[in-house]
Amino acid sequence: MKKEERIKPIVMRFVVEQGNFQLAGEASSRIKSRLLQLGFSGSLIRRIAIATYEAEMNLVIHSYGGTIEAQIIPEIVTILASDTGPGIPDLEKAMQEGFSTAPEEIREMGFGAGMGLPNMRNCSTEFEIVSEIGKGTNITMVIS
Amino acid sequence: MNSYFHSVTLDKELCRGCTNCIKRCPTEAIRVREGKAKIIDVRCIDCGECIRICPHHAKLALTDTLESIKKFKYPVALPAPSLYGQFGSEVTINQIITGLLELGFYKVEEVAYGAELVSRAVEDFLQHNYFPKPAISAACPAVLRLIQVKFPELINHIIPIKAPMETAAALAREEMQKEGYPSKEVGIFFISPCAAKVTAVKNPLGTSTSAVDGVIGISELFGPLSKIIKKRQEVPNLRKSTAAGVSWAVTGGESRLLRDIRYLAVDGIVDVSRVFEEVVMGRLIGVEFIEGLACVGGCVGGPLTVENPFMAKALINSYAKAKQVKLPELPPHPDWQDLLWENKIKPLDVLRLDDDMKVAMQKMEAMESLQQALPGLDCGSCGAPTCRALAEDIVQKQADEVDCVFKLREKVTELAEMMVELSSKMPPSMGEKDKQKR
Numbered sequence: 397m398k399k400e401e402r403i404k405p406i407v408m409r410f411v412v413e414q415g416n417f418q419l420a421g422e423a424s425s426r427i428k429s430r431l432l433q434l435g436f437s438g439s440l441i442r443r444i445a446i447a448t449y450e451a452e453m454n455l456v457i458h459s460y461g462g463t464i465e466a467q468i469i470p471e472i473v474t475i476l477a478s479d480t481g482p483g484i485p486d487l488e489k490a491m492q493e494g495f496s497t498a499p500e501e502i503r504e505m506g507f508g509a510g511m512g513l514p515n516m517r518n519c520s521t522e523f524e525i526v527s528e529i530g531k532g533t534n535i536t537m538v539i540s
Numbered sequence: 541m542n543s544y545f546h547s548v549t550l551d552k553e554l555c556r557g558c559t560n561c562i563k564r565c566p567t568e569a570i571r572v573r574e575g576k577a578k579i580i581d582v583r584c585i586d587c588g589e590c591i592r593i594c595p596h597h598a599k600l601a602l603t604d605t606l607e608s609i610k611k612f613k614y615p616v617a618l619p620a621p622s623l624y625g626q627f628g629s630e631v632t633i634n635q636i637i638t639g640l641l642e643l644g645f646y647k648v649e650e651v652a653y654g655a656e657l658v659s660r661a662v663e664d665f666l667q668h669n670y671f672p673k674p675a676i677s678a679a680c681p682a683v684l685r686l687i688q689v690k691f692p693e694l695i696n697h698i699i700p701i702k703a704p705m706e707t708a709a710a711l712a713r714e715e716m717q718k719e720g721y722p723s724k725e726v727g728i729f730f731i732s733p734c735a736a737k738v739t740a741v742k743n744p745l746g747t748s749t750s751a752v753d754g755v756i757g758i759s760e761l762f763g764p765l766s767k768i769i770k771k772r773q774e775v776p777n778l779r780k781s782t783a784a785g786v787s788w789a790v791t792g793g794e795s796r797l798l799r800d801i802r803y804l805a806v807d808g809i810v811d812v813s814r815v816f817e818e819v820v821m822g823r824l825i826g827v828e829f830i831e832g833l834a835c836v837g838g839c840v841g842g843p844l845t846v847e848n849p850f851m852a853k854a855l856i857n858s859y860a861k862a863k864q865v866k867l868p869e870l871p872p873h874p875d876w877q878d879l880l881w882e883n884k885i886k887p888l889d890v891l892r893l894d895d896d897m898k899v900a901m902q903k904m905e906a907m908e909s910l911q912q913a914l915p916g917l918d919c920g921s922c923g924a925p926t927c928r929a930l931a932e933d934i935v936q937k938q939a940d941e942v943d944c945v946f947k948l949r950e951k952v953t954e955l956a957e958m959m960v961e962l963s964s965k966m967p968p969s970m971g972e973k974d975k976q977k978r
């Protein structure tokens with residue numbers, strides 16, 4: 397049998413700054429429009445867009461800043477969100493629906509329902525989160 | 541794919557090949573080629589932005605003429621609610637209806653009344669069906685096309701209920717039939733604020749055929765109609781609509797009629813896009829209904845209207861305030877099934893680079909490197925709206941790298957340098973002396 401051709405993924409990488417609400421959503425939106433051009437289905441694009449947006453917003457709101465990377469191969473997208481701190485003290489708690497440490501002013505902007513991480517997990521086919529206090533948080537989501 | 545009819549077209553004579561329209565098009569559906577604008581049919585959503593922006597008035601909407609109603613023995617006029625905002629506060633809706641009859645229409649069926657039926661149906665539909673939220677209004681055909689082209693993931697959010705125009709048309713047909721007029725002799729004409737409605741009649745969305753026979757632009761009818769309408773003249777009361785249906789002419793009019801629902805009303809195709817973008821990313825939690833209208837101000841801002849949209853809006857709003865808002869009775873659910881769409885609408889897949897995703901990926905990589913090499917000025921001189929769009933056109937073999945003036949200059953410089961170099965070269969047979977002589 398012919399050896400399956402290895403496909404070089406399309407990689408998109410974005411730097412996300414802490415507290416920069418002006419640019420928030422940019423990464424998700426750009427990734428989404430590329431997926432449309434590649435011919436991904438509406439329902440898959442939707443899940444990817446939601447998961448990426450939640451990850452991006454968490455970087456803006458809760459982290460010191462970091463990066464969002466999308467690796468795209470046919471029908472499968474891997475999203476990597478990583479930041480440089482402060483890390484999440486209790487992952488189990490953070491993953492619960494409704495848990496949030498978002499301060500009042502963030503809640504006033506419509507965030508802080510504590511639904512971001514649970515949504516990311518629900519949208520993903522594979523979901524992994526690793527966090528270390530002082531070092532940062534790394535999230536890997538495979539969505540297909 | 542090519543058979544798709546569009547109302548928005550180009551008058552080649554008038555087009556000067558300037559790049560105003562390519563920049564303004566929300567779906568990047570226009571290119572300038574050989575000095576003239578060219579609309580890429582499958583991408584065009586008939587929003588009319590190019591009609592508004594073109595300084596040479598070279599973008600037109602294909603519509604029917606007033607003359608064409610004579611083809612039918614019993615022409616019926618379906619005035620859009622926005623028509624009521626065109627003649628200033630001195631003219632009443634009854635005078636406008638009378639005017640239409642005097643222009644040669646046999647009967648008038650108000651789209652504003654159709655809108656009231658739709659309002660009822662939508663309210664009932666949302667109460668009795670589980671439906672993805674936010675539910676999106678199906679009223680504006682340009683917005684529906686926008687969803688088909690750019691937001692396939694939102695297609696199942698569109699409320700599958702006919703637009704007021706189709707509802708009124710079906711009603712008019714039914715009434716005329718009941719009264720015994722032969723169906724062939726009845727011609728139904730929508731009086732339209734926009735090109736998108738023309739396209740929606742020719743290529744119906746959600747139904748296989750349209751009940752409308754022709755579409756006449758408000759601008760076409762405005763002159764003769766204003767002449768016929770005699771101000772303050774006594775006219776019979778022919779109105780069937782209330783302020784409720786009339787208010788559909790402005791942004792928010794439709795939403796305000798839905799009781800106990802958290803809505804968001806947005807107008808202008810750019811802002812509508814922005815809101816949809818947010819919906820896709822899971823924001824706008826709690827919003828249950830979105831009314832998106834392609835034209836700023838709503839249909840009173842349609843490209844075929846005459847009156848200043850802000851004046852028209854104020855007028856329409858004054859009706860809504862002065863009159864009590866009353867919705868017509870609809871039979872209880874589910875008896876309004878007739879208003880439901882017959883067919884599902886599908887995504888158009890026109891932005892994808894290739895049917896084969898692997899090939900699409902290769903094309904995207906190629907686009908990426910091409911784009912890197914382009915100046916990034918998005919100047920439009922190449923005929924494409926952005927450098928990225930040109931890169932896409934090159935990859936799709938619709939354009940050439942030297943269409944970019946900067947790339948062309950680079951190439952010319954290279955060539956010139958090569959020529960200088962060549963000119964200093966001598967045939968080996970010529971000696972040093974020959975060279976000095978020259």
Ligand SMILES: Nc1ncnc2c1ncn2[C@@H]1O[C@H](COP(=O)(O)OP(=O)(O)OP(=O)(O)O)[C@@H](O)[C@H]1O
Nearest residue numbers: 454458459490496497498507508509510511512513
């Ligand atoms: N990248 C991160 N760095 C540090 N803490 C984080 C990070 N991401 C999430 N957290 C913590 O986990 C909590 C839960 O995150 P989650 O995204 O589920 O909810 P939220 O961001 O608070 O609210 P929502 O996402 O609904 O707006 C956050 O309140 C925050 O304390």
Ligand code: SF4
Nearest residue numbers: 680734834835839842
């Ligand atoms: S907002 Fe109204 S006038 Fe404008 S395109 Fe949509 S339906 Fe037509």
Ligand SMILES: [Mg+2]
Nearest residue numbers: 450454512513
């Ligand atoms: Mg969050």
